Amino acid sequence: MRADYHLPLRPGTNVAMINAMAHVVVTEGLVVENFVNERCDLAAFEQWRAFILEQRNSPEALETVTGVPAGDIRAAARLYATGGNAAIYYGLGVTEHSQGSTMVIGMANLAMATGNLGRRGVGVNPLRGQNNVQGSCDIGSFPHEFSGYRHVSDDAVRHSFERAWQVPLEREPGLRISNMLEAACDGTFKGLYAQGEDIVQSDPNTQHVAAGLAAIECVVVQDLFLNETASYAHVFLPGSSFLEKDGTFILAACNGRAMRRRRKGSFVRGKGRFMITEFIPTDERTTERFPLILTTGRILSQYNVGAQTRRTENNVWHHEDVLEIRPWDAENRGIRDGDLVSLSSRAGEITLPAQISERMQPGVVYTTFHHAMTGANVVTTEFADWSTSCPEYKVTAVEVRPAKRLSVWQEHYKETKRLTTQIVSQSGAD
Amino acid sequence: MVHNANQIALYFAAYPREEAIASIVDHLKKFWEHRMRQQIIQYVAKGGAGLHELVVEAVKRIK
Numbered sequence: 001m002r003a004d005y006h007l008p009l010r011p012g013t014n015v016a017m018i019n020a021m022a023h024v025v026v027t028e029g030l031v032v033e034n035f036v037n038e039r040c041d042l043a044a045f046e047q048w049r050a051f052i053l054e055q056r057n058s059p060e061a062l063e064t065v066t067g068v069p070a071g072d073i074r075a076a077a078r079l080y081a082t083g084g085n086a087a088i089y090y091g092l093g094v095t096e097h098s099q100g101s102t103m104v105i106g107m108a109n110l111a112m113a114t115g116n117l118g119r120r121g122v123g124v125n126p127l128r129g130q131n132n133v134q135g136s137c138d139i140g141s142f143p144h145e146f147s148g149y150r151h152v153s154d155d156a157v158r159h160s161f162e163r164a165w166q167v168p169l170e171r172e173p174g175l176r177i178s179n180m181l182e183a184a185c186d187g188t189f190k191g192l193y194a195q196g197e198d199i200v201q202s203d204p205n206t207q208h209v210a211a212g213l214a215a216i217e218c219v220v221v222q223d224l225f226l227n228e229t230a231s232y233a234h235v236f237l238p239g240s241s242f243l244e245k246d247g248t249f250i251l252a253a254c255n256g257r258a259m260r261r262r263r264k265g266s267f268v269r270g271k272g273r274f275m276i277t278e279f280i281p282t283d284e285r286t287t288e289r290f291p292l293i294l295t296t297g298r299i300l301s302q303y304n305v306g307a308q309t310r311r312t313e314n315n316v317w318h319h320e321d322v323l324e325i326r327p328w329d330a331e332n333r334g335i336r337d338g339d340l341v342s343l344s345s346r347a348g349e350i351t352l353p354a355q356i357s358e359r360m361q362p363g364v365v366y367t368t369f370h371h372a373m374t375g376a377n378v379v380t381t382e383f384a385d386w387s388t389s390c391p392e393y394k395v396t397a398v399e400v401r402p403a404k405r406l407s408v409w410q411e412h413y414k415e416t417k418r419l420t421t422q423i424v425s426q427s428g429a430d
Numbered sequence: 431m432v433h434n435a436n437q438i439a440l441y442f443a444a445y446p447r448e449e450a451i452a453s454i455v456d457h458l459k460k461f462w463e464h465r466m467r468q469q470i471i472q473y474v475a476k477g478g479a480g481l482h483e484l485v486v487e488a489v490k491r492i493k
Binding site: 047051098102143144151153172173174175179183188276278280283383384386387389 | 445460461464
């Protein structure tokens with residue numbers, strides 16, 4: 001496997017990058033006209049083409065935004081459009097931006113424009129973040145859709161489910177997690193049942209999540225282990241792992257294949273619709289007080305919040321979260337490899353060891369969120385995608401300084417953890 | 431609420447005005463829970479400070 005081009009763009013500039021690539025495709029005559037004419041809504045295509053042709057979407061104009069040389073973007077776009085079958089595979093992080101949805105739309109635009117959809121070896125392929133996210137979506141665990149992505153407001157659809165399930169159903173969409181926590185703080189959201197999800201550790205702005213959970217009258221947590229959210233549970237129920245039960249995992253690829261079988265020659269909606277993808281910088285900006293960008297992520301040896309993998313020998317490979325920082329940024333702050341540092345944003349502050357890393361861009365730092373004691377999400381903010389509310393984990397303005405002790409939140413966490421996990425003795429209960 | 435509503439407006443602002451307003455109405459109906467829509471309707475009724483003008487117009491059209 002060899003990469004001809006690596007386009008190391010600045011965090012938060014994905015949409016600028018995809019627009020620049022599409023600009024090259026359109027201006028250099030690389031649009032596959034047959035595909036567009038047969039498979040796409042032509043009025044929407046013309047609207048999009050007029051937008052993407054604007055000079056402000058050229059690689060040269062966006063070079064200062066993305067930080068990627070225009071020549072590299074042009075070359076990569078040409079290769080994508082003319083190199084034979086071209087498939088886009090994207091990770092979970094693409095969606096974890098204020099313009100995550102816009103970026104996914106942008107990739108779909110590019111694939112349609114170049115005819116890279118609807119046959120083996122092409123397509124826009126999300127690599128989902130967990131093993132059955134696709135299955136959960138398919139069966140209707142969204143707050144606004146039933147199984148098969150059918151909206152709850154559609155009377156005919158809703159009535160068919162009411163007949164099948166023998167219960168009356170709401171025609172209104174429900175709340176998403178972030179909205180639930182807001183409503184809890186407002187006193188209008190009273191109960192939560194969390195299954196296999198550890199929102200205290202995984203969701204942004206931990207202190208806000210904790211405040212929301214503390215305001216809920218009844219929190220039920222069902223999980224394999226006493227996770228961080230369990231600290232706020234009024235009732236804790238045991239769960240079964242996939243090894244202990246029957247069921248099905250659905251991969252995005254399986255879903256895609258099924259869709260293709262059903263819809264050969266057309267999209268689910270009929271004609272493919274190009275959508276305009278204006279680049280709008282996130283409101284999370286670096287400032288004099290918070291001059292660095294933090295991006296968070298995962299590594300191979302720990303799974304998500306680590307509730308399962310921190311209990312295994314995997315800890316040999318990753319026993320703590322560290323903050324990766326570029327040598328120049330570290331030296332500027334008097335930080336050496338292994339030093340304890342304070343990582344702060346407008347949301348909160350934690351301390352963790354620094355790891356000097358050449359792989360970081362200037363002005364960008366990185367950490368993982370696998371260890372509860374680190375509390376990486378104490379630092380991340382409530383900014384989220386405009387459409388899906390997916391948190392913007394990839395862009396948080398921060399400052400890093402040498403530190404000598406744990407942060408106030410970490411000291412509080414240690415004490416809270418001790419109190420909420422101790423077993424009350426019979427005499428104590430009395 | 432204001433921040434998210436303005437984000438939605440900025441996305442659709444790339445379209446002609448009437449199309450943008452209709453799209454914002456559709457988005458709020460499809461993805462915002464009933465009490466959130468009521469909150470923004472009340473907020474607009476009180477002046478809608480800080481809201482993008484496309485949001486203000488869209489909210490007025492939500493039935």
